Amino acid sequence: MNTLQPSKIRLAKRHFAAAFGVLLATTMSGSALAAATDGPLVTTDWLEKNLGDPKVKVIEVSVNPGVYERGHIPGSVNFSWHTDLNDTVRRDIVGKEQFQALLSKAGVEKDSTVVLYGDTNNWFAAWGAWVFDIYGVDNVKLLDGGRKKWEAENRALSSKPAEVKPSNYTVSKVNAGLRARLTDVVAVADGKSDAKLVDIRSPDEYQGKIFAPQGIQELSIRAGHIPGAANVPWGKAVNEADGTFKSVAELKALYASVGIDGSKPVITYCRIGERSSHTWFALSKLLGYQVKNYDGSWTEYGNAVGVPVNNPAGTVWAAK
Numbered sequence: 001m002n003t004l005q006p007s008k009i010r011l012a013k014r015h016f017a018a019a020f021g022v023l024l025a026t027t028m029s030g031s032a033l034a035a036a037t038d039g040p041l042v043t044t045d046w047l048e049k050n051l052g053d054p055k056v057k058v059i060e061v062s063v064n065p066g067v068y069e070r071g072h073i074p075g076s077v078n079f080s081w082h083t084d085l086n087d088t089v090r091r092d093i094v095g096k097e098q099f100q101a102l103l104s105k106a107g108v109e110k111d112s113t114v115v116l117y118g119d120t121n122n123w124f125a126a127w128g129a130w131v132f133d134i135y136g137v138d139n140v141k142l143l144d145g146g147r148k149k150w151e152a153e154n155r156a157l158s159s160k161p162a163e164v165k166p167s168n169y170t171v172s173k174v175n176a177g178l179r180a181r182l183t184d185v186v187a188v189a190d191g192k193s194d195a196k197l198v199d200i201r202s203p204d205e206y207q208g209k210i211f212a213p214q215g216i217q218e219l220s221i222r223a224g225h226i227p228g229a230a231n232v233p234w235g236k237a238v239n240e241a242d243g244t245f246k247s248v249a250e251l252k253a254l255y256a257s258v259g260i261d262g263s264k265p266v267i268t269y270c271r272i273g274e275r276s277s278h279t280w281f282a283l284s285k286l287l288g289y290q291v292k293n294y295d296g297s298w299t300e301y302g303n304a305v306g307v308p309v310n311n312p313a314g315t316v317w318a319a320k
Helices: 006-028 030-035 044-050 096-105 120-134 146-152 182-189 203-207 248-256 275-286 297-301
Strands: 056-060 113-117 140-143 196-199 266-269 291-293
Touching (some): 044 056, 113 120, 120 140, 120 146, 120 275, 140 146, 182 196, 182 266, 182 297, 196 275, 266 275, 266 297
Parallel strands (some): 056 113, 113 140, 196 266, 266 291
């Protein structure tokens, strides 16, 4: 029988403590989550090292015109939020057949790891992640920090179109449960649902002081918010310096401060559904809560007839 010397026992204890510390940090830190390829985020380091892997499909979803064309992550393909991920006639997300064709053109296979990234803090990339989730695409991740962090770190950009071998992708399941409709949020406003609403717009929009930020085209004729909604602006979920998500512990504390702890289903909304996708991602993918995104958002709700509105500022549209 071997007996460990006291010095070896102390060394073993230190190794155990170090390993436990790594495990704890992995559990508690958003950044550590990002380091794992089986998590919902990838780091810029990880992506740069895996750009040559044919199983890694990188897709940019930005909103500003010409951003992709001026310079994109090498090998990435471009999905237009306006024309690829949304129906161009109906106010709706892209249809199943069009989505299959889109993924096939981009060479996405069932065993691909899809990494989405974009401008404006990944707002529209998060929208893409939500659409991918509705259509049951596995292994979809966000680049933590998106273009903002990639460019700040002076990593390579390319202006060459990606060379893609098309695939034949088929959607095998559709999860409509990730999407809230007007009736779902009205039920919350009327006290007929115990879901928690998260309004991620600015405090001035939430309070009804303004209808929308200056220069925004998507408007409603009522100001304020859906009764019962908590206001947690999307930006509180990220680190201002580089746009990465805050740690799991920080996110839990942030949402728990307004009564959202995962014990009840959550519905996120904003003005058109893209920033709320970012919060949907944080709550569902990083915290594991049951969350729907209401993509009708305030442009639908604030224009709907006969729905209750909470308007603390009392601003009236077109009032003299």
